[in-house]
Amino acid sequence: MNAEPVSIAAASTATPGLAIDGLAVAYGGQRVIENLSLTIEQGCFFTLLGPSGCGKTTLLRTIAGFIQAAEGRLLFGGSDVTRLPPHRRNIGMVFQDYALFPDKTVFDNVAYGLRARRVDEATIRRKVAQSLDHVGLGHLAARHPAALSGGQRQRVALARALVIEPQLLLMDEPLSNLDAKLRVQVREVITELQREAGITTIFVTHDQDEALAMSDRIGVMNRGRLEQVGPPSAIYREPATGYVADFVGAANLVKVTLPAAAAIGPVMVPLPGGVVTARAPATVPAGHALLVARPEEISLTRDGEGLTGTVRRRQYLGGRTTYKVELPEGLTLAVDLHGDRHDAFQPGDLVRLGFDPLRTLVLAS
Amino acid sequence: MMARAGSVWFWLSAAMLVVLAVFLVYPLFNIVTGSFGTGSRSGWSVLLAEPRYLQAVTNTVMLGIAVTATTVVIAVPLAYVAARYDFPGKSVVAILPLITLVIPEVISAQTWLMMLGNNGVFTRYLADHGIDLPSFYGWPGLIIALTFSYYTYVYIGTVAAIRGFDSQLEEAAQSLGTSPVASRLRVMLPVIMPAVLASALLVFTLVVGNFATATILGGRVPLLSVLTYQAAVAESGADPVMQSTLASVSIGLVMLVLFVQRWIVSRGRHEVVQGRGAKAARMRGLSGLGIGVAAGIIVVISLLPLATLVAGAFTRARGPVMRWGDWTTANLERLFNNAPEPLFNSLVYAGTATVVSIAFSTLVSYLIVKKRNLLTPALDYITALPLALSGTAIGIGLVMSFNAGWLPLTGTAGIIVLAYIVRRLPFGIRNASSTLYNVPNSIEEASISLGVPPVSSFLRVVLPLMAPAIAAAAVLTWTTTVAELSASIIVYSGGRETLPIQIYKLIDSGLMAQASAYGLVLIVVILLPIIVATRVFRIDLFSSRA
Numbered sequence: 069m070n071a072e073p074v075s076i077a078a079a080s081t082a083t084p085g086l087a088i089d090g091l092a093v094a095y096g097g098q099r100v101i102e103n104l105s106l107t108i109e110q111g112c113f114f115t116l117l118g119p120s121g122c123g124k125t126t127l128l129r130t131i132a133g134f135i136q137a138a139e140g141r142l143l144f145g146g147s148d149v150t151r152l153p154p155h156r157r158n159i160g161m162v163f164q165d166y167a168l169f170p171d172k173t174v175f176d177n178v179a180y181g182l183r184a185r186r187v188d189e190a191t192i193r194r195k196v197a198q199s200l201d202h203v204g205l206g207h208l209a210a211r212h213p214a215a216l217s218g219g220q221r222q223r224v225a226l227a228r229a230l231v232i233e234p235q236l237l238l239m240d241e242p243l244s245n246l247d248a249k250l251r252v253q254v255r256e257v258i259t260e261l262q263r264e265a266g267i268t269t270i271f272v273t274h275d276q277d278e279a280l281a282m283s284d285r286i287g288v289m290n291r292g293r294l295e296q297v298g299p300p301s302a303i304y305r306e307p308a309t310g311y312v313a314d315f316v317g318a319a320n321l322v323k324v325t326l327p328a329a330a331a332i333g334p335v336m337v338p339l340p341g342g343v344v345t346a347r348a349p350a351t352v353p354a355g356h357a358l359l360v361a362r363p364e365e366i367s368l369t370r371d372g373e374g375l376t377g378t379v380r381r382r383q384y385l386g387g388r389t390t391y392k393v394e395l396p397e398g399l400t401l402a403v404d405l406h407g408d409r410h411d412a413f414q415p416g417d418l419v420r421l422g423f424d425p426l427r428t429l430v431l432a433s
Numbered sequence: 434m435m436a437r438a439g440s441v442w443f444w445l446s447a448a449m450l451v452v453l454a455v456f457l458v459y460p461l462f463n464i465v466t467g468s469f470g471t472g473s474r475s476g477w478s479v480l481l482a483e484p485r486y487l488q489a490v491t492n493t494v495m496l497g498i499a500v501t502a503t504t505v506v507i508a509v510p511l512a513y514v515a516a517r518y519d520f521p522g523k524s525v526v527a528i529l530p531l532i533t534l535v536i537p538e539v540i541s542a543q544t545w546l547m548m549l550g551n552n553g554v555f556t557r558y559l560a561d562h563g564i565d566l567p568s569f570y571g572w573p574g575l576i577i578a579l580t581f582s583y584y585t586y587v588y589i590g591t592v593a594a595i596r597g598f599d600s601q602l603e604e605a606a607q608s609l610g611t612s613p614v615a616s617r618l619r620v621m622l623p624v625i626m627p628a629v630l631a632s633a634l635l636v637f638t639l640v641v642g643n644f645a646t647a648t649i650l651g652g653r654v655p656l657l658s659v660l661t662y663q664a665a666v667a668e669s670g671a672d673p674v675m676q677s678t679l680a681s682v683s684i685g686l687v688m689l690v691l692f693v694q695r696w697i698v699s700r701g702r703h704e705v706v707q708g709r710g711a712k713a714a715r716m717r718g719l720s721g722l723g724i725g726v727a728a729g730i731i732v733v734i735s736l737l738p739l740a741t742l743v744a745g746a747f748t749r750a751r752g753p754v755m756r757w758g759d760w761t762t763a764n765l766e767r768l769f770n771n772a773p774e775p776l777f778n779s780l781v782y783a784g785t786a787t788v789v790s791i792a793f794s795t796l797v798s799y800l801i802v803k804k805r806n807l808l809t810p811a812l813d814y815i816t817a818l819p820l821a822l823s824g825t826a827i828g829i830g831l832v833m834s835f836n837a838g839w840l841p842l843t844g845t846a847g848i849i850v851l852a853y854i855v856r857r858l859p860f861g862i863r864n865a866s867s868t869l870y871n872v873p874n875s876i877e878e879a880s881i882s883l884g885v886p887p888v889s890s891f892l893r894v895v896l897p898l899m900a901p902a903i904a905a906a907a908v909l910t911w912t913t914t915v916a917e918l919s920a921s922i923i924v925y926s927g928g929r930e931t932l933p934i935q936i937y938k939l940i941d942s943g944l945m946a947q948a949s950a951y952g953l954v955l956i957v958v959i960l961l962p963i964i965v966a967t968r969v970f971r972i973d974l975f976s977s978r979a
């Protein structure tokens with residue numbers, strides 16, 4: 069997942085698939101989304117990632133038109149849809165609870181949007197059959213949703229949203245009702261279909277694995293704002309804030325004090341028990357700052373270079389071992405060891421901690 | 434989904450509020466303001482000055498308490514036994530809920546009279562054998578007839594609560610060292626108590642509002658509903674001020690009880706444990722037989738009115754004198770040949786009311802549940818108002834409001850239909866809302882996202898999902914409106930008699946055989962849709978009945 073190319077994004081046209089400009093959304097008087105701007109390239113698979121209650125659903129439903137923005141503009145492929153009612157926005161939506169019409173067959177569910185567009189029956193039959201085959205459900209066209217498994221329902225929902233060839237595909241946690249194994253399977257179906265159709269897609273999840281695995285770009289949300297937007301590898305490796313670092317993957321976040329302002333590049337950071345070399349991806353003012361180190365980016369040795377600490381706890385996880393290492397002044401860091409003899413250390417052992425000067429980051433707090 | 438101010442849904446909500454204001458709030462307002470009278474004579478000072486009125490209020494409250502108590506005493510053990518045990522004849526107990534639906538109160542009161550009244554068949558029979566029964570009119574008749582009219586409400590509520598009760602709690606109590614009976618009392622009773630109390634209070638409000646039984650069996654016991662009726666329609670001595678005052682008293686009384694009920698229900702909600710219900714234990718031998726017999730007696734008594742009615746309809750009568758044993762079809766022939774109008778009137782009025790009521794409550798429920806906006810709370814509260822209004826009060830309010838003036842409805846069929854619709858409104862809304870809460874918003878949004886405008890999305894995906902519930906609601910609306918008496922008897926005018934009104938008039942003249950014939954027709958009219966719905970269309974009438 070490290071070096072995923074972002075090529076699709078820039079491909080077809082210069083007009084973005086979706087542009088959001090200064091968006092604000094309120095429930096009653098309470099602002100839930102404030103001054104949010106975002107541009108998503110045509111054909112991009114964009115994931116909104118964030119904790120519960122941060123406003124992902126609200127943003128998605130505002131894009132769909134079910135919620136009216138208090139401020140700001142929405143553009144689909146260059147045209148302003150801010151005032152357009154949802155049924156005229158030409159969107160495909162996949163709902164968390166599938167929202168299949170229980171009284172209609174699988175075929176009629178998928179045909180529904182085409183019938184609304186007054187497509188002739190012959191074309192409908194062909195398109196529906198085609199799209200059901202695509203999701204591997206051609207043989208179940210005559211069934212009712214109640215007679216399908218969860219994964220099958222999800223795929224019907226997907227076919228129903230895609231068959232209308234929407235300008236924008238919106239999915240709100242479409243996988244959260246599936247068990248772990250199915251999630252991975254349906255995940256692949258979704259990405260494959262999306263790539264093929266080249267439809268600009270916004271996918272909402274609070275599962276970071278899902279976000280990292282599926283997306284061209286990820287937007288990490290926090291309390292109604294976008295903290296960072298970027299490709300998965302950048303989000304993981306170069307989190308712009310401590311919040312992003314903490315939310316996407318595990319991270320040791322250490323409050324530190326910089327004696328002087330740091331320019332972009334290597335910085336010497338004082339820690340309890342020594343100084344480590346880290347990297348500032350952006351300028352950091354003097355004073356309080358945040359040191360970010362992923363557990364797997366810290367190395368442990370018995371007598372090499374680095375800070376001294378004591379192993380306090382050890383959790384053997386098969387392919388790796390997680391240690392809690394205590395440094396002076398009560399600072400405790402999590403360290404993940406992989407590879408050969410990753411389980412070699414025991415509680416009570418004195419160890420040296422090595423920090424990768426490129427992967428350890430210093431951020432403004 | 435939140436509907437914005439200014440959207441179609443908002444304006445639709447506003448329009449519905451206007452309709453409700455005109456046909457519900459305005460009449461209510463007229464009742465209350467009317468009670469203060471004109472000039473120096475306030476209804477409230479008359480109420481306090483005349484012992485007859487205060488006596489009626491006290492009597493009504495006492496009757497309410499008495500019947501509430503007797504219904505609980507009969508229904509709770511019956512419900513417990515039905516929910517927890519299998520015994521011979523249990524399937525008969527299962528038809529209990531139907532009985533209240535099928536037997537209109539006016540018929541139940543009438544048949545009690547035919548059995549135990551001064552000329553009653555049992556009274557006569559026992560008198561011939563030298564046993565003089567005390568008079569059935571007054572307290573004994575009121576309590577017995579009302580108990581058997583209303584105990585099923587407590588029965589249904591209690592059975593549901595016991596079925597929902599998690600029997601593991603009981604086992605837990607036993608494992609902690611309490612005996613089975615004690616653990617049942619200590620653990621189950623508190624949990625089902627809110628449901629029992631809520632349905633008992635419902636019975637209380639029904640007793641307060643009851644008109645048919647009160648006026649037919651009340652004898653010399655003055656009751657609020659009867660005095661209200663008399664103040665409203667008495668040929669001589671109609672008293673417009675007192676009709677408002679007495680109606681206001683009954684509204685206040687019922688509202689008070691409804692608030693207590695709501696409080697109990699809201700407090701009890703967190704105690705409703707969704708658990709594993711107990712399996713019914715099989716009861717054999719003597720105890721099983723005993724329970725079967727006891728339950729059987731209750732069912733038989735509940736069915737007695739029906740049997741009496743059928744017998745009466747086919748019994749020859751000379752004036753008020755029934756010639757029991759002398760069978761004839763003359764009563765029914767006379768009905769169909771000479772005076773079938775009440776049947777047609779009932780069919781037309783109740784049919785119209787059912788259609789309008791279902792359409793209106795579906796629309797309003799949809800607005801309340803799915804299109805919440807600034808006006809929703811108002812819609813919610815106003816549509817619940819008729820729960821506090823007895824039929825008599827609704828009739829009085831409508832007559833006061835639409836007698837003359839800009840919308841003169843008195844004397845038309847419209848005001849009868851209107852009375853039916855207003856009485857039925859809260860139940861229709863409750864029915865439709867409970868189904869709508871089960872239709873996820875996402876279904877509708879999915880349709881909209883696929884390009885179908887909101888209104889047609891509702892028609893194409895939501896309405897079909899509501900259809901079975903709407904059909905059930907239509908049947909229930911039909912059965913209750915076609916049996917309606919207390920409001921329609923106030924608003925109707927000559928020539929517009931419905932079946933219940935006709936029955937009431939015949940009872941009043943002592944013509945029991947004719948009354949029975951109309952009663953039989955009424956029962957058939959009620960039963961037919963129920964049978965068609967449950968047998969042909971397999972609709973579950975009780976699934977969404979609160």
Ligand SMILES: Nc1ncnc2c1ncn2[C@@H]1O[C@H](COP(=O)(O)OP(=O)(O)OP(=O)(O)O)[C@@H](O)[C@H]1O
Nearest residue numbers: 095096100118119120121122123124125126127274
């Ligand atoms: N109808 C509503 N009325 C008022 N506040 C709401 C409403 N819907 C959501 N909110 C509030 O808006 C905020 C954002 O909610 P939203 O549903 O967008 O979160 P989310 O990111 O989708 O969360 P989750 O991951 O749990 O689905 C929350 O604080 C929530 O309480």
Ligand SMILES: [Mg+2]
Nearest residue numbers: 124125126240
């Ligand atoms: Mg959400």
